[in-house]
Amino acid sequence: MHLKFNKSFHILVIIIIFSVSTDETLSIDPNFEACMPRNCGNGPNISYPFWITNLHESYCGQPDFEVTCYGGNPVVAISDDDYVIEEVFYANNSFLLANSMVYDFENTCPIPLHNFSIEGTPYNYSLSYVDLFFFYNCSTYPIKEPTYRVVCASNDTDLSFAVFHKEVLEYENYSIDSCNSWVNAPVESGDITKMLEMNFTDVLRRGFVLQWSEDYCSDCNRSGGNCGSINNKFTCFCSDKQHSKTCDDGGKKQLTLKVAIVVILIVVGATILVTCASLIFWFRKKTSTYKSIFFWRKSTMTNDNVEAFLKINGSLLPQRYSYSRIKTITNSFQDKLGKGGYGDVYKGKLLDGRLVAVKLLNETKGSNVEEFINEVASISRTSHVNIVSLVGYCFEGCKRALIYEYMPNGSLEKFIYNNKSQETNDDLEWKTMHKIAVGIARGLEYLHRGCTTRIFHFDIKPHNILLDEDFCPKISDFGLAKLCPKKESMVSMLHARGTIGYIAPEVFSRHFGRVSHKADVYSYGMLVLEMVQGKENIGQSVEDTSNLYFPHSIYKKLECDGDIGLQGIESEEDEKVARKMILVSLCCIQANPSDRPAINKVIEMLEGNLESLQMPPEPFLSLRSRTLIASSTIQISEENKSCEIESM
Template structure:
């Protein structure tokens, strides 16, 4: 009798194991994107960042009580690790395509360590649950700082020195990605929203979902289709007729971002007066050519005027349509730290966007 029960239980367990294995294999077959992510994680078992379970994510975020923001990628929550550090936890929405964005983020961030690059502290990949854990940036994104309606954070008034320091910090971060890593990393989505600010307004580049990792020797890269955000996409990324895609594509996006920092407005169809609209890079280039006052709200003295003039000239060089005409990001750092009178004014830039190609 007992022998029969034991054999029956053994048979039931064996059947459950077989069914479970078959179910798992079938699920994996139907979800090839998870295979790709799993393969990546197996290859990179030595990652210096911790892998968390989803239940641990709930504990870190106190069951996702404090939401910091959301977007097409998912939602971001404030959390706290066991050691007391505050973190930002990005809970990603439905895995898109083959999981490339998730892999890009983990692969890129695990290779970086720089004062101007956001630190990835951990990740979660459990079934359909995916999350990325970053150091917490109390002053949020640059986007909230630069536009006119949000020119004050706490008791800190936006000033030209802060803008200049942020511009140099972002440039140094990009220089590290382009030259300082063991592999070259092209970001492909530099914009104010992806620049985060710590308690001292030190800028840190974030969101590496569109990044491309390549060898240090590669001067040109191959990508399929356009990637980035309209208004910051380099012409050659949208159409190869403009030239090859390279690290100069990040330089273009950086230049567009710095112009928005200077103007406190969007570059495309930026408001100049109550009755007309114009492409801001044209407007400010015309002012420089005719040696007019820049007339921007944050300029309070001659020192401010010189800093803004320098940032403007450098950014106009960065957004030249021909990639070969743009400076490298190392040259950008050199220009921003140098004397304004040594800078030459670049040619007038094209008005380029995917919707209004020249």
């Protein structure tokens, strides 16, 4: 019956698409294609009111908004200088630009040479800028120390320096006549104290924002058109023809759809019509809380799909950055923090001085589109102290990056493994470990119960737990997550996903039960056990087979009420914390999902009294069964497959 439903739905979709497309794609207006958004290789997509020489026709923009490509970057000429466009904010008619001097890495002294002025241009200043004045070839420095000494433009007799505009009056006793020339350079305002810690090149690299007057382009774009200007009059180029403001004519499309529905009624019949209506109702109900889930089929995942998702959900997503801006933020990827399965992570700094971690996804990894869009789709729905914040993202052709808040203490993995290898003195006290365990559980509780859309992470492990300066844990890396409506608790998956050692049994074998939020509980239990095992007195490597036997050995020690043999236990309170963490983790890794506690119950157990906890059954499979599972052919999915929701 389910197969029949699917066929009926596919017939409906195919006929409607065919009937709509046959009338509208026979002849596409060449002006529509000519004015498609384009870029110079790096930087943002350029569209109306801007237009790129040699890539756009001049009527695709306004005459005074001409852009040229230089070194792969979009450039505008203002006041006898070239300025690189770093971002365009079409939603509020503004753009971020910076003097091209700072992009010339061969220039050892990138100083502005001409006064900046918007006179004679169609632009206006934003409210968030300040002027930086450069004084060149002065006979002496002023008595007061200037903001920046421009050493590269100075010699023994001719001195150069720069000061912010509000400081110019403080130099009134200094004779400006002693300087050969001066120029002003606008820069984006911010925390002046932090700006004073930078050199003048970094300050110029911040860029500044200009604005242009409001136009009709947003309405045209929303209707599927591309904007242009003919005889200085705004025009909306649509796939069929030119329109004055938008492509919406409604009548033709509505008539085509009505004809398609009539054809469906004749061909399919009344019974199939009822089936289709039921499916449409089901589809709308599901997508009202979770519209993005159907994008993620690998066979249809293209850049166009992603761009469509980003456009539809733009108001819900964090800020989008160009690749050139990513390079600026990371200082051309100078400070590498680490390497993950999908790419390298670099330290960076935003314009407001905030430190960030930038994950640059591998261009050659075929599945990184799925991982990227899944991460953006899921984490943008979260806001919790124990969930890492996604500050922004970059999606520019094959260049993809994710920008997170910076976590000074790195991942939990580092502290667990350092304990066992004794390579450093880094060690977590039992009190801190308990705090981290509770924080991770609270983060999972939020994902499972606190979000509008439930999120199952499916990759909880020490590497994906980040620690801030106060060792507050934050769950990261949502590349394998699944999103489900809040009323649903079960999901089906085509392949197992996660990391060997942390995957719940039911994820790779349905003999153990259906997949639900309890899979995250299992992974959490294995993570807490690994935290405890990092304190084990025996000096075994984390890469040997001890992981297979540690749960069994620690269970036997608890069962016999003997010494649990862990390091760092210096008080009775430490002993209670250790035993509590072990008991809770053993409850979490029960083979049957129904025997595991929900994550809110886990929090109660961790924060409650040790005496109230009961010894759980031995939770693991027999050694023979575990060996069979480990040796079986399992495809660990690094791709975000489609999520077919099943009700309980």
